[in-house]
Amino acid sequence: MDRTATPRGQRRERILASATSLFEENGFHGAGIDDIAAAAGVTGPAIYRHFKNKNAVLVALFDRLAERLTEILDSVAAHDGRDALETLVRLHARLAFEERALIVVYISEERNLPEPERRRVRRFQRAYVEAWADLLRPLRADLSGEERRAAVHAAIGLLNSTGYRRQVGLPRPRAEDMLARMALVALLDG
Numbered sequence: 120m121d122r123t124a125t126p127r128g129q130r131r132e133r134i135l136a137s138a139t140s141l142f143e144e145n146g147f148h149g150a151g152i153d154d155i156a157a158a159a160g161v162t163g164p165a166i167y168r169h170f171k172n173k174n175a176v177l178v179a180l181f182d183r184l185a186e187r188l189t190e191i192l193d194s195v196a197a198h199d200g201r202d203a204l205e206t207l208v209r210l211h212a213r214l215a216f217e218e219r220a221l222i223v224v225y226i227s228e229e230r231n232l233p234e235p236e237r238r239r240v241r242r243f244q245r246a247y248v249e250a251w252a253d254l255l256r257p258l259r260a261d262l263s264g265e266e267r268r269a270a271v272h273a274a275i276g277l278l279n280s281t282g283y284r285r286q287v288g289l290p291r292p293r294a295e296d297m298l299a300r301m302a303l304v305a306l307l308d309g
Contacts, residue, residue: 131169133159135183138176143220147177147231177228178236184225185243187214192250204254205303208274212299215281216291222282248272255306270309274302 137158141150152173156163170176191210198206215222232240251271252264259267278298289297 127169130159130161130165134161134166134169134176135179139180139220139224142177142180142224142228147173147228174231174233174236177224177231178233180221180224181229181232181236181240184218184221185240187218188243188247192247195254201258201307204251204258204306205299207251207254208278208302208306209295209299211275211278212281212295212302215278215298216295219282222279226279226282248275251275258307270306273309274305277302277305 134155138150138155141154141158144150145154152166153163155173155176156166159166166176170179188211191207191214194210195203195207229237229240248268248271251274252267255262255267255271259270262270281294281298288294
């Protein structure tokens with residue numbers, strides 16, 4: 120059963136959406152539980168039925184993005200060669216627009232995660248970059264492993280930079296395509 124279909128699941132989703140928005144706008148320390156509750160239309164104590172504390176809310180947001188990134192990697196598994204890399208880049212570009220605020224929180228609030236969670240997130244980040252580098256290896260055999268990882272970090276940074284602009288100034292499909300093509304140039308021609 121989809122947990123988001125239940126009233127409890129819907130409340131949890133509203134809490135996470137409100138926390139994302141408030142953490143993006145005010146930072147982790149600038150948004151309290153009562154602020155998140157008010158934005159979500161629930162009481163402060165209601166949040167504690169879903170999350171142990173504000174740190175647990177932040178961890179849930181990081182887990183949500185990790186799940187989305189894992190889904191992207193899973194969908195790329197059906198492809199190979201350049202097609203796999205292009206699919207990966209395009210799906211990440213789409214995600215950068217769909218989860219703009221969440222990516223900003225992910226980038227700016229990692230330092231506020233509890234230490235064990237921060238280590239877990241960093242392991243995931245390294246594995247995600249390594250998955251990109253593995254796809255790039257046969258296409259850029261001229262690069263060392265470190266050079267491939269550097270190219271991947273640059274491409275992901277380019278795609279994630281979208282999050283820092285609420286309005287890109289282009290229709291979204293055109294902006295997604297442009298960013299994906301730029302990231303592919305960085306990976307394949309850099």
